[in-house]
Amino acid sequence: MPDARTSIQRSHEPAPLTPEERRAWAEDGFFIRRSVFAPDEVETLRRAAERVGAHASEAAHVCDDTYRIDGNRYAEAAGSTVQFEHRFDSKTIRVVEPFHHLDACFDRLIDDLRIVEPMCGLVGCERVALFTDKINLKRPLEGSGFRWHQDSPYWNHFCDHVDRLPNVMVALDDASERNGCFRVIRASHTRGSLPGLEGQGELGPLFTDPAHFDLDAQVPLAMPAGSLAFFSPHTVHGSEPNTSNLPRRAVVLTYQPAGHRMFKVDEVRDARVSA
Ligand SMILES: O=C(O)CCC(=O)C(=O)O
Structure with missing residues (x-):
């Protein structure tokens, strides 16, 4: 694991779910907590993100295990699935999953109470474990979009607690519509896994058929x-x-009840509770 000389501070401030967050979770399927990490902590996370990107890139470029799905290039390297950007033969890294094992700073992030405490409320448990972790490095001018999808269809065949796999996105940069901020469809979570696309490649079934949700209900999460x-x-x-x-x-x-193995790694990574 590359050395992370800096670390983010551990917060011990209690941060349980508020009634409004519980309402939003039930009715909208998402909520935001703004500016939870201080600027110096964000800077530390960004530097760690660049270390992860460099490490994944180096490993992916020398590994033998590369392949294409629907024209896009992937590598299994450094214990991660590494996705390359979609531009033909791009060497730019798009996504690394899992990635927390590549940097101690991100390993510690998994235990940060500012994430773990609300996650316990969402999972409905006193202890939670990591299910999966990815880093999306949407680069200037090249970073590609993500087609509309749910995560549950990817995970349905893997475990029987898919309803208890809440996600949290940690923004490492200011996100706006200009740089491709994350978007959600409000209230699209209420009908479980929705039908996927047909006749649109190998991964088509994992992209949600727009006939089954309301595009006008999209919310750009700047x-x-x-x-x-x-x-x-x-x-x-x-x-x-x-x-x-x-x-x-x-x-x-993505978290889950404690004691379950991770999605891509056959190990349990419970969130550690500090004294
Ligand atoms: O980073 C994004 O904009 C989308 C991320 C996403 O859809 C995913 O990681 O499943």
């Missing part, structure tokens, strides 16, 4: 760096390409 967006595994979400000169990097962590 938010300052250091904010947290919590969203349900059934919430339809996606984003536009980054056409700006600014990056839009973000981490997405």
